[in-house]
Amino acid sequence: MTASAETCPSQQHVALELAGERLMLRADHSLSWPAGETLFVADTHFGKGGVFRRQGVNVPSGTTEADLGRLSAALNETGARRLVVLGDFVHAPPAGDEPWLARFARWRAGHGDVEIVVTRGNHDRVSALPADFDIDWHAGARYLEPFVCRHEPGVDPRGPVLAGHIHPVVRLAAAGERARCPVFWRRDDGLVLPAFCGFAGGAHVTPAAGDRVFLVAEGEVIEARLA
Template sequence: MQLNYGQEEFIMHPSGCLYWPSQNTVLIADVHFGKVDHFRKNGSALPSRVGLENFKKLNQILEEFQPEEILFLGDLFHSTQNKDWDRFTAWVNMQRLRMTLVIGNHDIIPSYHFEDLGIKVVPEITRGALYLTHHPEEKGGFYNICGHLHPGFRLRGEGRQQLKLSCFYKKEHQLILPAFGAFTGHFLIEPEEDEDVFVVSEDLVLSIR
């Protein structure tokens, strides 16, 4: 699904990432690496393979778009270092592209650990008329692209069928990305009339309008 802002074109992908063709850049929010291992360590009976889905999705994105850069819009890791850190380190060392992390509220791992891997760490990014953050922000004259909310939308059928899906949440001057991580949950939203929601399924992005 294509989205335009001014002269810029973006592609909303079913994975939850946003591709920026003119910059050959992928934007990803809320991966929450390590969340599955964090919960397993605290007694939750979760299969370890769930955490590997994030790496699988990332590799599929890189294969499809061949980007020169990834911008992680916060909450790359869920908490402290665990087994996923070693997996992430190995994954980063296999890549040949630029990576930047916009710090999110869950990113408590010291920045120098990311910088030692060649990942730039910043509080925010301004490029042209775009203002890239983790939390939803307002900045006059800029279009904000962010994450944090893990937006989701409840689809209702003619009977009592209900389906909750992740979504891109578009406002007049803001686009909130869905959580990229495989184990993140949803914050269900109710858009205003002038807003739009693009739900994501396995292979589609669809406007609810």
């Protein structure tokens, strides 16, 4: 499915009401819930670059450092006291000497007052991470009234689901030009977040009638008209 930008001006953050709560869709791919002092992100895939390099694929280093910097900025800007990662916190079980583990430990020490909750995703095949990461892991969904936090989208009778997993993108088409753009995808059952990882692909999605999509590009968020 293709989309075209609405005529409304783009913004760094766009407000969305869900279950009577005001959420902020942020251009850094995070979702802020001001009343809950909570920041949501999906699919951080920490260590992904290292996995590729171990397999002989030459990919740029420094992606974890960049993602942690974006995460710090988002926490500072929103004042969130809780960070919820909606699955795929890691890309693969880490080796004990992987550089990203030390980087994350230093980052965690600088945000010791932030509660971190992770709902396990399909990539989170992790038996244990260092204790100083201080992460509250959940094998299934975590209910933060009125939201159900989990990795994969779907219906939950308790309330709207906040999820990731899909890495949603849509195609843009105009005057013969085409592009792919990550989106926040508002569905009947909740909201799907774009991948937070800066080294992540995306899957083209086909929103249903009545769905809404919010494009994220060049530091801005804008609602799009589906074609």
